[in-house]
Amino acid sequence: MKQFKAFVRKEFYHILRDRRTLIILLGMPVVQILIFGFALSNEVGNARFVVLDPAQDPATTQIITQLDASRYFDYAGSCRTYREIEERFRREGIKLAVVFPPSFNQELQHLHTAQIQLVTDASDPNTATTLSNYASAVINDYQARTNAVAPLPYTILPVTRMLYNPQLKAAYNFVPGVMAMVLMLVCTMMTAITIVKEKETGTMEVMLVSPVQPLKIVLAKAVPYLLLSLVNVVTILLLSVYALEVPVRGSIPLLLLESGLFIVASLSIGLLISTATGSQQTAMFLSLLGMFLPTVLLSGFMFPIENMPWLLQQVSHIVPAKWFYQVVQSIMIKGKGLDGIWKETGILLGMTVVFLLLSIKNFKIRLA
């Protein structure tokens, strides 16, 4: 036990004395959450739109006012011809054009049906779809209100409710993702690198000749990173609750426990990588390519797994981050308890045990 303590103390010296790395490790979650929260948002705000409105009747004016009033759109003037619309798309970066027929109000009043054309800049397809959806929503809203004044005999009104995330905030999606990403980086990469570093500098040689059990060496390496990662988890949670207004609906202790489990899983992967590599560069590449990339691509937080080809979907099952991502999402956003996530927890637990056993088995008591 005394030996173990000495080891852990030494590891803390290593981490605390390398100020630059420490700042990166502690600052990374903050920077990532802020970047994802404020810079990399795929929500659209204040898109400029133009109008081609030969009718200029009360109905069209009202729709335009409502569009302008919503926080997604800004009115950027009117056009007289289609050619002018195209011109302004090209020149001014207009994202949306609303085209009314010449007799919009009349058609609406007498024929009970009228068309509005929405022209969007589809060079960025995601933005285009989002904008046309937003615009349709505003127009539907107008229609609903008009109908309320003079109700039609037969109408079906689909009422959608966005469960768990009514405002469709992207933060709900990426906070669990960033958590998985940061933990993977800190635990897997840093553990792998520190162990390999001892091999490179030759200290492992002396360590092996000592009577210390290899298991103790390896576990002592993991302890400081476990603590550091828990600090990161708390930072991410505080930032997401207070800066991004993402709620934690489920139990916080459960969330911390699950994070602890994922941290141990990542640590054991790091240990496994360190047993298989001999240089810090290899260890870094292996952790980045082997663990970090799948975490970003296949955990479902950037790209929906359901849309992937069958093969990639199967591969995603062995990415621990995918299961952790689902667990965090379930606890934070959906407010589920352990009974709702026991399957994911079980899988993570199983992976951890396998990785730990493999890395202990692979740990070499000799140099070659």
Add this chain to the structure above:
Amino acid sequence: MISVRNISKKYPVGKGELTAVNQLSFDVAPGELFGIIGPDGAGKTSLFRMLATLLLPDGGEALIGGCHVVKDYKQLRKKLGYMPGRFSLYQDLTVEENLRFFATIFHTSIDENYGLIRDIYEQIKPFKDRRAGKLSGGMKQKLALCCALIHRPTVLLLDEPTTGVDAVSRVEFWQMLQGLKSGGITIIVSTPYMDEASLCDRIALMQQGNFLTTGTPDGIKAAFAKPLLAVKADRMHQLVNAVREAPVVEDSYAFGEWAHAVMREEGHDRELESFLSAKGFRQVVVQQTEPTVEDCFLKLMRP
């Protein structure tokens, strides 16, 4: 104390293999200071790692203090003090932290065995709060030696402890080893420096995985058996080749600022001198000299 029998180590190189250690056998008595002298790539480090239980031999076996290096590696690791060739302490820990750490993992404390390292540690104590990475080469080696000694090992394996250390520190380091030897510790030390050989009780000259010879430094020098002359002249860089052409000379090589000539027989000093004068060399000096370990090494290296 140490008994090695036919120990071998091979590494795969491409399709073939490289024999780093070729069926070596030797014994080291308790309290002996045994030196393994050889150039880089002779196989010294591989041999040390096998003795330190860090590499598995491909053949043969070794017993250290009754422990088999493969089967009893766990017990053996408690008795061994090992200092690898590269500086193997934590650069970002201070001198004292390094020493305390190594004391703890070997189940002891600095105070418990301070007597053993006092003479060495006193020299680096003024720098005990300095990080190991900031020490000079000589001080690093002293610290490494302290760390290797802190658990009072019965056998000390030192792999090139004086490589990259200045001349003064090298002398000090060898004095420390003499002190430890008189304390009863068996020491195996390797070095590429031939001049350090005479400080060992017994030495082995190692080349390409083989021991060229084993014995006391004096014994090895006595076995040289040929007269040796030191030659000097004005055009030094042509001298070695010219000396080699003389019929009375068996072999010649540069040796510091002299050329050494191994003679076929005793008493041909004059012939060599006139041979060189005839070749147009000026200020020729020919004098008898005692063979050093390096002379023996060079002689044994050339078949």
